[in-house]
């Protein structure tokens with residue numbers, strides 16, 4: 001069926017609406033969107049890159065990959081099998097993806113079923129209950145990652161968990177001792193409820209030294225105003241996963257983001273919650289050590305803990321009109 005330009009534009013706008021709810025490192029939301037004829041273009045925004053934490057731009061592109069996945073889900077929910085070109089224009093490296101509407105196969109493509117979970121997915125930094133992920137869900141998560149050309153590894157070996165805990169603690173200690181890291185973290189944390197980006201105090205545990213964490217939750221409580229209980233007990237018995245890709249280049253990072261959001265929405269759909277702990281991956285020699293001690297052949301990009309916990313508040317997003325440019329002929 002041929003759709004009018006207005007209808008196509010509205011579909012692409014809805015994809016941008018959902019893309020903007022994606023998770024991003026420190027809630028930097030390092031993206032902007034262009035509505036073009038028949039396609040949504042997603043650009044990275046290098047001004048929002050974390051210079052200290054993410055000098056390579058890997059986490060910036062993982063964040064953009066999460067936004068790409070949400071856009072694909074939104075179009076799938078409308079019956080479209082979106083066609084994605086990644087880094088389609090060598091002259092414009094910030095154009096990370098062009099997402100065209102694609103065919104309408106007559107049934108909803110399976111990822112469309114995740115659309116309702118985009119709004120409810122959140123980073124949950126609370127203490128998790130003792131319930132671990134079922135083998136069925138683990139199998140689905142491995143499949144979700146592989147559908148995006150990424151690799152998910154369940155960390156079920158005690159020696160591997162101990163290594164993850166030790167290396168994460170080491171990374172966390174080194175980072176917190178670095179004034180430039182703390183200054184950047186402070187810039188991207190906020191207790192202003194009207195600020196549209198950054199990690200809000202209502203979503204982070206109060207840091208009082210009572211966390212009892214084996215696996216450290218990043219200390220976002222830069223102003224002593226964190227609202228969640230301080231005792232988070234992020235422990236070795238919880239379900240832990242490493243997500244990575246065969247390559248370690250911009251396309252791989254984008255795909256890792258698509259995989260991350262795919263499995264995070266699946267986790268949400270099944271009533272579980274997740275949070276990330278990427279500290280050990282941000283320090284090159286610890287990332288290398290992680291690969292060796294876990295026997296990984298892939299390049300790890302994020303570590304994820306999955307479980308059940310009470311709800312947390314949503315963090316803010318920038319307004320759609322501040323991040324979308326309409327270049328379709330619908331409004332011309």
Ligand SMILES: Cc1cc2nc3c(=O)[nH]c(=O)nc-3n(C[C@H](O)[C@H](O)[C@H](O)COP(=O)(O)O)c2cc1C
Nearest residue numbers: 023024025026027059062122123218276277278315
């Ligand atoms: C690449 C990437 C790395 C992240 N690393 C961490 C982390 O180390 N610790 C953490 O608590 N959250 C981490 N997050 C979660 C973000 O802080 C979170 O997505 C953002 O604040 C928006 O909140 P929301 O996920 O609840 O929408 C990461 C997210 C992404 C996409």
